[in-house]
Amino acid sequence: MQQPNLAPVPELYVSYESAQKLKVEAADLISWDLTPRQICDLELLMNGGFNPLKGFLNEADYTSVVDTMRLADGTLWPMPITLDVSEKFAESLELGQDIALRDQEGVILATMTVTDRWTPDKSHEAAKVFGADDIAHPAVNYLHHTAGKVYLGGPVTGIQQPVHYDFRGRRDTPNELRALFRKLG
Known part of the structure; x- marks a missing residue:
């Protein structure tokens, strides 16, 4: 039986010292207040749960994932991981600009360099990702009526x-789980 790969999963966090410096610098950036759903996506990006992603999908990767379930480089990836925002916020940004990503209490969790900005065809996304553009499907309804344009x-x-107040004992990162698996043999 082949042993599973238990090497550490790459995370997107900077060191504690760098984080303290970056927090001060990020306070001056334009910021986006994340929805609870976006906080979940960001957490999985940062802790390696969405490895090999290094951030929210760019337009080429998004298009490829929607159409072929693969990133533009051919890596299997089944769902678009996107940062949806309002038109007004998107218009205020320049490509290449760094923004701060905040939780609902205003705490800066991360920064993001905006490399891409586009208006997706959500009907196409719904049909390809969820099998139908039918708002009876909760994810399609969210896509059309809640997600940013x-x-x-x-x-x-x-x-x-992100700070969690519930299920603290059940919030292991991929690397914490790998360490537990090693310990359990």
Whole structure:
């Protein structure tokens, strides 16, 4: 039986010292207040749960994932991981600009370099990803009626994990789980 690969999963967090410096610098950046759903995606990006992604999908990767379930480089990836924002916020940004990503209490969790900005065809996304453009499907309904109209893509630099007040004993990162698996043999 082949042993599973238990090498550490790459995370997107900077060191504690770098995070303290980056937090101060990020306070001056334009910021986006993340929705609870976006916080979940960001956390999985930062802790390696969405490895090999290094941030929210750029337009080329998004298009490829929607159409072929693969990143533009051919790597299997089944779902678009996107940062959806309002048109007004998207219009205020320049490509290449860094933004701060904040939780609902205003805490800066990460920064992101905006490399891509586009307005997706959500009907096409719904049909390809969820099998139908039918708002009876909760994810399609969310896509059309809750998610922002514009997507931003770009690499993320993690500053700190989101704070959770529930299920604290069940929030292991991929690397924490790998360490547990090694310990259990």
